[in-house]
Amino acid sequence: MCTIHPVKGLHFKKNPGGHYKILFYVGDFFIPVEETLVQELKSHTSRPPEEFLGLIVEKLGHNSYLKSAIQEVLSQANDPSDLAKTLLREFQSLDNKAP
Numbered sequence: 001m002c003t004i005h006p007v008k009g010l011h012f013k014k015n016p017g018g019h020y021k022i023l024f025y026v027g028d029f030f031i032p033v034e035e036t037l038v039q040e041l042k043s044h045t046s047r048p049p050e051e052f053l054g055l056i057v058e059k060l061g062h063n064s065y066l067k068s069a070i071q072e073v074l075s076q077a078n079d080p081s082d083l084a085k086t087l088l089r090e091f092q093s094l095d096n097k098a099p
Contacts, residue, residue: 010056010073010083012090022094024060026069031060045092049084056087
């Protein structure tokens with residue numbers, strides 16, 4: 001029997017061997033991150049974490065449903081500023097490991 005453990009919160013995850021090298025998880029689903037967007041996000045990693053988070057919402061929230069889902073998870077975060085810092089560090093870490 002297979003048990004599914006839903007992923008909660010927002011986070012980036014490397015996708016080895018997949019078409020998309022990085023996935024962005026929102027609650028229990030993920031958004032594949034196109035290489036051009038990875039490069040665009042990479043060019044903004046020197047921004048303050050809160051601005052980087054705003055860029056994530058803007059760029060990965062392709063439609064109102066995704067944007068709303070991201071904002072819903074953000075509204076439930078204990079410390080959105082800490083979450084922004086974590087996402088920035090996580091993205092930088094994954095990008096450094098990408099081939």
